[in-house]
Amino acid sequence: MKNIHGNIVDIINDPFGFTFNEIAGIIGEQNSSALFSSLYKSNLPKKIHTIWIKEIVKDTDTQKYIYELFDHKCIETVCIKRRTGMTACVSTQVGCLVKCSFCESGKNGLLRNLTVSEIVQQIHFLKEPVNRIVFMGIGESLYNYDALIKAIHILRDRNGLDFPTDGITISTVGPIKMLRKLREEHIKIQLVLSLHATNQKVRNALIPGMSDNDIKETVEAVLSYSKRHNRKLTIAYLVLPGINDTYSDIKQLVEWFKHENVMINLLEHNQANQLIFKDVCRKEVEHFKNKLEDNGLEVKIRVSHGRKINAACGQLVSKYNNK
Numbered sequence: 138m139k140n141i142h143g144n145i146v147d148i149i150n151d152p153f154g155f156t157f158n159e160i161a162g163i164i165g166e167q168n169s170s171a172l173f174s175s176l177y178k179s180n181l182p183k184k185i186h187t188i189w190i191k192e193i194v195k196d197t198d199t200q201k202y203i204y205e206l207f208d209h210k211c212i213e214t215v216c217i218k219r220r221t222g223m224t225a226c227v228s229t230q231v232g233c234l235v236k237c238s239f240c241e242s243g244k245n246g247l248l249r250n251l252t253v254s255e256i257v258q259q260i261h262f263l264k265e266p267v268n269r270i271v272f273m274g275i276g277e278s279l280y281n282y283d284a285l286i287k288a289i290h291i292l293r294d295r296n297g298l299d300f301p302t303d304g305i306t307i308s309t310v311g312p313i314k315m316l317r318k319l320r321e322e323h324i325k326i327q328l329v330l331s332l333h334a335t336n337q338k339v340r341n342a343l344i345p346g347m348s349d350n351d352i353k354e355t356v357e358a359v360l361s362y363s364k365r366h367n368r369k370l371t372i373a374y375l376v377l378p379g380i381n382d383t384y385s386d387i388k389q390l391v392e393w394f395k396h397e398n399v400m401i402n403l404l405e406h407n408q409a410n411q412l413i414f415k416d417v418c419r420k421e422v423e424h425f426k427n428k429l430e431d432n433g434l435e436v437k438i439r440v441s442h443g444r445k446i447n448a449a450c451g452q453l454v455s456k457y458n459n460k
């Protein structure tokens with residue numbers, strides 16, 4: 138166990154990894170308040186950090202920040218301008234072990250989890266303020282569970298950024314054990330399940346890392362979260378014609394979600410370097426949307442941002458980690 142001096146040195150070296158209460162427990166509430174305020178609220182030059190902006194790539198409404206970490210690994214964070222403000226798409230891991238077949242981020246497997254501080258700093262060092270955070274960048278966020286939850290507590294702290302809970306979304310492929318744990322947390326964040334299939338066989342092919350998670354139990358677990366926290370659940374569904382948009386897919390989606398507080402978000406495939414699917418035309422996605430709506434589901438097509446700069450869903454992977 139560390140003595141007080143050791144704890145203070147840890148705070149000085151990497152203050153973004155600590156909650157307000159943790160710091161208050163070491164240096165007192167007043168000092169914690171002053172530290173949080175100077176870290177998160179002041180306009181002083183941001184000199185303390187353990188991640189660095191290596192490059193910012195810009196498109197019309199999208200900016201991709203490539204951050205370098207202390208061990209020279211890189212991650213990406215994407216800012217998307219919307220009518221209602223700015224959304225930051227934040228990473229939680231370097232690489233990903235789930236290896237979805239439509240996503241570049243898992244191509245080289247998992248290199249490591251991000252620390253709490255590395256997650257918080259991705260927001261802190263953005264050049265523009267954001268009003269929405271989605272944990273939808275590189276990595277399966279629930280596989281870095283403790284760091285994710287602690288980072289959310291820090292981001293929400295009224296002594297610091299005071300980020301509204303409503304503006305925070307976790308996106309997950311749905312490891313059941315972690316979903317059940319999340320259900321018991323006292324944080325009413327928005328939840329997105331990347332479902333992409335309605336039967337185990339197709340899901341296993343698209344999301345190999347989830348093959349030991351029963352698809353029906355996964356759906357039950359997210360619906361249970363949504364009910365307990367009174368939050369509308371979003372189901373992300375990448376439309377792959379002939380693979381997951383058949384009559385039986387429509388039937389199953391209707392059976393699961395028709396009478397639930399659910400929005401189906403249809404995604405168009407973003408071609409990344411070596412992946413197997415062709416780009417899907419808008420007509421095919423719209424046809425699937427109409428079918429689902431005719432059957433009483435609430436459906437939207439998610440507009441893809443940042444394709445040109447490889448910043449859209451499924452395209453995030455840092456070229457620097459391949460060196």
Ligand code: SF4
Pocket residue numbers: 233234235236237240241242243274275276277310451
């Ligand atoms: S979609 Fe998400 S879970 Fe799947 S490989 Fe990409 S980062 Fe990992």
